[in-house]
Amino acid sequence: MxxxxxxxxxxxxxxxxxxxxxxxxxxxxxxxxxxxxxxxxxxxxxxxxxxxxxxxxxxxxxxxxxxxxxxxxxxxxxxxxxxxxxxxxxxxxxxxxxxxxxxxxDVSDGLPSNLVRSVCYTPEGSIWVGTEGGLVRIRGDSLMVYTRSNSPLVDNTVYALEYDAGRGCLWIGTGHGLSRLQISLTSEADAPEVIAFPNPFFPEDGPLTFHNLPEGSSLRIFSPSGELVRSLSPEGGRKVIWKGDNDAGYLVGSGVYLYVVKDPQGEVQVGKVALVRRRR
The missing domain is CATH 2.20.25 (N-terminal domain of TfIIb)
Incomplete structure (x- = not known):
């Protein structure tokens, strides 16, 4: 027609x-x-x-x-x-x-760019937004941003989104190729979201603990500029601690750090934590 x-x-x-x-x-x-x-x-x-x-x-x-x-x-x-x-x-x-x-x-709410090129709804209740600066997931009051620096996304300019019900995944068309993101349809009770506590995090008061990590998952922490700071994996449990250091063992400065958790099935959770160092 x-x-x-x-x-x-x-x-x-x-x-x-x-x-x-x-x-x-x-x-x-x-x-x-x-x-x-x-x-x-x-x-x-x-x-x-x-x-x-x-x-x-x-x-x-x-x-x-x-x-x-x-x-x-x-x-x-x-x-x-x-x-x-x-x-x-x-x-x-x-x-x-x-x-x-x-x-x-828009950008005042956390979008990486006001230029929105695509939008897609997935059955677990998420709104996926393709922008000039990355992919965004909106679910309830939560907003997560996926970019090349914190995810396997091949390019930050997202032109097209399509949910594949047969495979349970989101196809992401970018300026430099196609990415695929597996979508979990389990309830939050069955698959609780990762929690970082305390947040804000004061290293002088003790370490930060990441709770509810999926079994076999990996966790990466990125600086405010998008550089990889620390890679961690839970051992013998579903939690891991971070003392505010990088992979070389040096302490990092105050700032808002991004953490990315990836499970063996390729599903990703993203969050932020504020690290605050007290002046002496």
Whole structure:
């Protein structure tokens, strides 16, 4: 089925169609979004109802340049733009479209770049965001950033994302090749997240402990500039300690350090810890 500007699409270039229960969303490169209520039949265009969503009419939309659109099972609309990720709910009633619960994610919220090129929802409840500066996982109030320096990602510019239900993995299309990330569908009760405690970490008061490490996992700690500082592995348990030193045994300075935990299946957890050294 083809829709053009003659049917109601504001811009025929780069449009995305996502049918959903008699409705569809189009994202365009220059003219914002278009919502279509196509009624009982997608082929019958006589009863189509269109709503155009652009910044002049809907100022909460951060940009009219739309790279990707996704609809989650619970009805959230995920819109990738050049000025961040827009998330909202759409309620269509009586030929009127109401947009509710609008949220924007950008660099102020932890995205490595405002230029969002792709977005994908995975069944365990994560929103994956492909940006100019890396891959981001949003799950509840948690936000994790994956880059070349802290993960096997082959390039920080992420153009496309696709969840593969058969393999249980996320395919990541980048500027220099394809990466694959295995997605865990287990509940948090079965697969608890790694906890770093205490955080902030004052080395003079004792070591930092990483809890809930998967069996057979490895842990790497990176500096604020992305350099590898320390590599650790749990021995005889699911926890490991860090004394605030590097692999050469020298103490490192104050800063926010990134830790990356990778299990034998290739699944990755990422977090941050603040190391604070008291002045003497």
């Amino acid at each position: 083809t829709f053009t500007d003659k049917d109601g699409v504001p811009d025929g270039e780069g449009s995305v169609l996502l049918p959903l229960e008699g409705m569809a969303w189009f994202g365009t490169f220059r003219m914002g979004l278009a919502f279509l209520n196509y009624g009982p039949s997608l082929e019958d265009k006589e009863d189509d109802r269109w709503v155009h969503i652009f910044t002049a009419k809907f100022p909460k939309l951060t940009s009219n340049n739309i790279s990707d659109v996704e609809v989650t099972p619970d009805g959230r609309i995920l819109v990738a733009t050049e000025e961040g990720l827009n998330v909202f709910r759409a309620v269509y009633s009586g030929d009127e479209l109401q947009l509710e619960g609008w949220t924007v994610y």
